[in-house]
Amino acid sequence: MSATAPVLDLKRVRADFPILQREVRGRPLVYLDNAATSQKPAAVLDAIDRYYRTTNANVHRGVHELSERATEAYEGARERIRRFFNAASTREIVFTRNATEGINLLAFAFARPRLKPGDEVLISAMEHHSNIVPWQLACEATGAVLKVAPIDDRGELMLDAFEALLSPKTRLVAITWMSNALGTITPVRDIVRLAHARGIPVMLDASQAAYHMRIDVQALDCDFLVATGHKLYAPTGIGIFYGKEAHLEAMPPFMGGGDMIASVSFSCSTWNVLPYKFEAGTPHIEGAIGLHAALDYIDGIGFDAIGTHERDLLQYATRQVESLDGVRIVGTAREKASIVSFVMDGVHPHDIGTIVDREGVAIRTGHHCAQPVMERFGIPATARASIAMYNSREDIDALGLALRKAREVFA
């Protein structure tokens, strides 16, 4: 890195997240459960507060001042998201509740009408349950078959095996960009290239990737992408579904209701234009506004600085965890980000979780909604520390000390 490499001002960033000032069990909070959800900067909290204090009204309905302002704010958030992911048009940005809803939208409105008995949907062995179950349901309903591309002992996607599984019957590839259980970053460019060479559309689950790296859906040329706001430092309950306009135009609605229609009569209803065709009912307006503020915040820091900082912490945490006796890291992909998943001989992850919690350190323990990954590695669960931009080397030191304590209790 040159001397001009962007540096993250950690002190300032930490001061921007009010919750980091609180104590847990008499110690400063050490929050290392970011892959589950991230904390929120004051800018996000203020934007939501300001919206309810000054603007609150329903969107796309009233002619009155507040409704116009609320609609402006809601649609402004959509434009902000378009810019964040570099989509070609706001018509391609659909608000959902979360990534799970986005995947279900795709399964119901894109996959199910197309799938015939014997057709195939291809996922990977490191998917979150949210990118497994909707496809199982779709396959069950249509007679299609779910195919699973394997991963190796490091937790890397086996690209040759993936390619071999692309068949004339494959109708869709749905794959994670970054594994929530292992931290693996998948070779999305290769995945899109290989699938497109056979005319197969690709959906990427960017739930984990989106808060660690810059995503450009046009450069990548993926057909669909889902992400969730609450991991992007925004509130829960707001998600993003991106789809290429031509696909979205050809798809029927997902849910019916208000806002998604052009006209309704008892004989026939017609659908609203994109993206509203996919947004039934009053949306999560404050969530969209919070997400707008969160994306402004992320871009204000910049992914170059965030990436450099998080990579340093990942290396530091990996060394700390590896240095402990009887500890094995699960997920050692060459391309990975921000997640250290591990097991400790003779100490179950749940016991680790309880003991480190007593030291004020929050980590996740369990199967991480990725039971097939646990099965692949022959373990019931792992302990997982996951890093966000506001974490510090002191946080990692606290984790190391807490893990030594767990070792002592079970010595």
Add this chain to the structure above:
Amino acid sequence: MSDLSDLYQEVILDHNRRPRNFRALPGASHTAEGYNPLCGDRLTLYLKVANDTIEDVSFEGAGCAISKASASMMTDELKGRTIAEADALFARFHRMVTTPPDQQVEDMGKLSSLAGVREFPVRVKCASLAWHTLKAAFKNTARTSTE
């Protein structure tokens, strides 16, 4: 705020390290699978019941220290008891781990070491897993005896 040593008492650590009756039981009259989907803890419980008496009991599986120790101590306690006595023991244990931590609970001997989970609400399920599996086993028809 309770101390970690209230949860991880020596007797619990000992049963975790060296679980008793940790094996399959050929010829079991009752078996059941216990599963905690939250954490992936899984255990299989085997009982050999004759003349309404638990002649032998064992378990296998993977779980945290609390769930393993609880299963280990439970199997120790159950041997030689009637089904009605086992039911009563279940009820007493269930009451013990679900009583609020600021209230007194009855002394259950070695099993009282598990009363510490009351300070750790998410861990109550770990302590209860083997016991709920016992309940399920009694409801199951005697599978292995007919095979």
